[in-house]
Amino acid sequence: MTVEDKEWVKELKVFIPEKQIMTGYADLVSYSFDGSFGEYMPEAIVQVKTKGEVVHVMKVANRFLVPVTPRGQGTCLSGGPLPVKGGIVLDMSQWPETIDIIPDDLIAIVSPSALAADINKAAEAHGLMYPPDPSSAHVGTIGGNLAENSGGPRGLKYGVTKDYVIGLEFVTPEGEVIKTGGRTIKNVTGYDLTKLIIGSEGTLGVITKATLKLVPKPKAVRTLMAVFDDVENAGRAISKTLTSGILPSKMEFMDQACCIAVENYQPSGLPTDAAAVLIIELDGHPAALAEEASDIEHIMKELGAKKIIVPQNEEEANRIWHARKQVSPATAQIKPTKVSEDATVPRSQIAPMIERLQQIKEKYQVELVVFGHIGDGNLHPNILCDKRNNEEMGRVEEAVAELFETAIDLGGTLSGEHGIGTMKAPFMERELGAAGLDMMKRIKESWDPNNIMNPNKIFPEKGQKLVLRNE
Amino acid sequence: MSDLQTLQKQLNYDKTFDCVQCGYCLPACPTYETMERETHSPRGRINLVKMVAEGKATLSDLEEPIEKCLGCMACTTVCPTNVEYGTILEGAKETIENNRVKTKRQKKIEDFLFGTFFPSSTWMNRLGKATWLYQATGLQKAAQTLKLTTIAPLHLDKFEKILPPQPSPGERKSRKRHVYPDQPPVAKAIFFTGCIMDSAFFHINEQTIELLRRSGVEVIIPEEQTCCGALHAHSGKVATSKELAMKNIEACERENVDYIVNNAGGCGARLVEYDHLFAEGSDWHTRALAFTEKVRDISEVLVEIDGLHFTKPVTKTVTYQPSCHMTNVQKVTTPPRRLMEKIPGLRVQGMTNPDFCCGSAGIYNIVNYEDSMVILDRKMEDVTETAPDAIVTTNPGCLLQMKLGIERERKQKRMKAVHLVELMMEAKPQPKR
Structure with a gap:
């Protein structure tokens, strides 16, 4: 049976315009990757442009138990948009961009497809600023930034994406629309679901609108x-x-x-x-x-x-x-494959961390360079290697594993701004402890009882190890 | 070598690893913008080439995304890791082309079109006034039999309408092959005429020669020069393209000149990359390098020599649509703007997103008419915002496309499309010295 004949595809077509559903092989291949590692083939790509379309997709997917992986422009460095379990890639990038700046409230209300750079530009016209500045701000969607809780160099003074979100409109895995937060800076009404959703890597649902806080633009x-x-x-x-x-x-x-x-x-x-x-x-x-x-x-x-x-x-x-x-670009000349990490340590541990990274570099004989946002302890150790060399990739896997463990040992964290995705999942328990990870898992299960929302991210499968090799 | 290894070589598999899939090319790509899918983005295409080279996808999966690429190279300008997209694209086109099953008749038409027609100045001149029509008809047949399009009509009537009146065959024939300035020459140049420029826009070529002459340049127009080979390379006929390059190099070596000047952004982009066609260290590579060092767009030479002053004010508002190949391959961006600044009375109104391709892209607007028109309409929105009296271009394809855009918007009475050379001539340039 071809995908087109499947009942859930027919159901999707009841409400979603046909040209927004892709099942051709070349298209599937084109949505099988992101800026990180691995290729996973989806069964269909659905481009959504309205909240109603998202609701429809989620209801159908939840009924037929089809995995759904939301995707912005696929610039993610941790595998967030990879359809690990197949199913639907929910392409949010073609949603018409809307950015409403409300200067008197110092807020912006934006569509999930808005680019962070565009939001900042629109804010600047009013003497305001949207501070989070991931290096992909001119490409990646705000939806992706919210899902991954992106950072950037300005994090030192201004914090990261989550520090600028005060309200969300959100579609749950069961296809319900909820609103979190509001448009006031102070808001302690109930659980802070806004903060829970930010950084949940698309595992809890789909963000369809965001209210962002702006600050005065420095002179x-x-x-x-x-x-x-x-x-x-x-x-x-x-x-x-x-x-x-x-x-x-x-x-x-x-x-x-x-x-x-x-x-x-x-x-x-x-x-x-x-x-x-x-x-x-x-x-x-x-x-x-x-x-x-x-x-x-x-x-x-x-x-x-x-x-x-x-x-x-x-x-x-x-x-x-x-x-x-x-x-x-310069480090890309060293070797073709780049394994870009973002392990982050307390500021007092920066020098020891860099020292340990040098040891890792020698121990595993890998091409390791370090740069990053040192003021907030967010380093970017990058290993340059060649994906086609299996022996080398084996050493890289070991080096990356030790790098993660070192960051945790020094009181730091696996990820400062890229997210967990699949690659870092095996190390979650080490950082959070069994009970901590289990609590997160219980939250996930209550939000997404059928486990259709971006499955196999954040939480490791039993015995899962870091894999950078294809075979 | 195994079949897969051969395929990997043809597809420049190694070069696809330069792409780190960061996606920075997406906002720069016109077809990603208009076709709204990753499959028609640079990153998507590179990934597909890689998948085909790994045996995970077939050449037929690759065909449409590659055919729909404009080849504008805007992605290469924004790429942070300097992926050689042009090489990957040409390799993919050549591989697809070589693996296409063709009938005898198709082959015959193609041989004529690319082997005889484009390179032949005899043909171009003989066809005279009807050049474009014949050319178009030839293309129509070829495109249909090659199934370059989905058997869609080619809308050639739309292109015919916008062509300028052609000079008489006598005028073409009486062109001088060696032109001297009034004063002792300050430089010596070969003028590279280009096929489309010389057939459809003969008068602009004559004006270009005159601009050089008034600047104090001695100009030679070698008869042995031929097509630059860009259209061939874009259609996957790399071998022919290479032969043409060799002929042009030979033709230009006979004269000891300072510059090899052209006025077509697309041709210039091909000419400056002739060295890429030959193995490093080979004799031809050295000869190609000697050639490419002298290649200049007309605007570069005029700025470098600085031998003109404009005597007549042109009280118009114009907007400048840069040629993609001039910007992204030749990397010539400021000279045309400099020249326009020197024209008294001229108001140059910058448009939003000038580096977005106009959709002409060689013969893309003929073989992919519908897609090209979507891109053109997008471009015309930005053009119209500037409310210009004229759109200034530096490439024949762009010039035709902008004329077509004006027609589509029904703005013929208010707006014109001109080549930068025409605009300069309107300002009555005189020698400074």
């Missing part, structure tokens, strides 16, 4: 770069800065391997002989920024920075951020 930004000979001093400089009454908007870190890769790829004026490069951005009132920048310069010097670069104009500042942006 100016300033950038600084500091170069250190050892990571420990850089770590101390970060702590000292943060305890001196200054809260930068971004504090980015690049290790030596990153700097070398960038300079080999496209010379950008980064030092290749230093252990750590910090790029700091301040935002606020121009008068305050001038003083803060000079304070930071002193702190960095005092704690042993061997070089401090203070750009004199916007163009010079842009050059520094451009160099930071080159990390991704």
Whole structure:
């Protein structure tokens, strides 16, 4: 029996326009992947453009027990949109984008398909800002950001996606529409389901509308770069800065391997002989920024920075951020496959974490580079490897496993901003404990009794191990 | 080599690994925007090529997504890992083409079209006024028999209507092959005429030569030059495309010039990449490099030489529709804007999303007419917002497409599509020296 003949597909077609349902092989292949690992074939892709369509899909899927995996633009780095159990990929990306800014309430009401960058741009027109800035903000949908609780460099000062959501409209796995939160900043009415849904990786239902909090847009930004000979001093400089009454908007870190890769790829004026490069951005009132920048310069010097670069104009500042942006393409030149992690540790443990990462790199003989949002302890250890080399991928699996365990040992977490998906699921119990994980599972079961909503994410199957190899 | 290994080689399987599937190409891709599915996005296409190379999908799964790609290369400009999409696309087209089962008749038409027709200046000149019509008819037959489209009519009447009047065969014949400026030359250039430019827009080519001449450039128009090969490569005929490249390189080597100038964004994009056709270290590779170093768009040369001043104000509002191949392959973005800034009285109104392809894309608008019109209509929304008197282009395909767009919007009385060269001539350029 072809998919087209299946009863649930016929039922879908009762309400969903035919051209929004795809079952052709080339289409199925095209929705079998995301920005992370693995290919899983769905049986159908359904593009939804209204709340009513979502309700219909969920009711049909729940009746026929067909798995449903919501998907935005598929930029996810943890496998959220992968249809691990087949069934329906629910493509939310073609939903008409709506962004209503209500300046007097400092909020935005948006469709799930709105892009974070578009929301921020719309807010800026009113002197406001939507702070979360994942690097994919100009591509990924807000729905995906909400489901994964995305972060970004500005997390240090402004927090992550969940800190800006005050209300949701949501379709449950059984096809009921619920509203959570509202449009006030303060709201303690009942359980905070908004926060539960944010970061639930599409396992509890489908977000169809969001009310987001906005903040006043800072008047100016300033950038600084500091170069250190050892990571420990850089770590101390970060702590000292943060305890001196200054809260930068971004504090980015690049290790030596990153700097070398960038300079080999496209010379950008980064030092290749230093252990750590910090790029700091301040935002606020121009008068305050001038003083803060000079304070930071002193702190960095005092704690042993061997070089401090203070750009004199916007163009010079842009050059520094451009160099930071080159990390991704530059490291991709080392080897074709990138395993990008986001293990996060308490700030005091940054230097020990980086030290342990170096040990892992040597122990498993893997190409490991480290960069990331160091101000909030959110590192991005990236392992460059070749998916086609099974022996190497075996070593990478071991290295990644040890990396996760190290982060947990140091009091940190598996994921700072990418999400759990399938890859990190086997390590959940280690971080949360059996009872903690079981409580989450019970929540999942009560929301989604038939386990049709993005199954096999977050929770490991019995005996599940980290797998990066295809065979 | 096993069949799969051979296929992997043909499909540039290794290059597909450069794609990390981040999706940054999605917002840049016109067909993802209009066709609304990942299957018609750069990332989707690259993934499909990879799947075919791994034996997980077939060439027929790949056919439509590849055929519907405009080849505008906007994805390559935004790609953070520099995936060689052009190479992957051409490899896929060639593989599909080589594996297509063809009847004798189909082959005959194709041989004529791509082997004789496009490269032949004799044909182009002989056809004279009826060039486009013949060309179109030839294409119609080919497209139908090749099943490039789903047997849809080709709407060729729409294209005929927008063609400018053609010069008499006498005018074509009397073209000088060597042109000197009034003063001692400041540079020497070969002018690359291009097939479509020289047949449908002969007068723009004449104006281009005149602009060079007034700038103080000695211009040579070698008779031995032939088609750039872009349309062949886009149709999967890479071998022919390579032969054409060799002929052009040879033709240009005979003269010792500073520049090889063209005025068609698409041709220029092909010419600057001739070195990619030959193995590194080979004799032809070296010769190709010597060639590509001299290739310039007309706007680049005019800015570099800076030998003109415009004497007549053009009191118009124009909007500029950059050629995708000029932006994304030649990487020429500022010179046309610089030149327009120099025209007195001219108001250049930037449009939203200028880098969104107009849907012309070689012969895409003929073989994929419906899809192309959806893209064109989207483009015209952005154009109309600027309320221009004229849309300025730098490529014959774009020029025709914009003329068609104006027709579709029924704005012929208010709006014109012009080549940048025409606009400059309207401002009566004179030598500075």
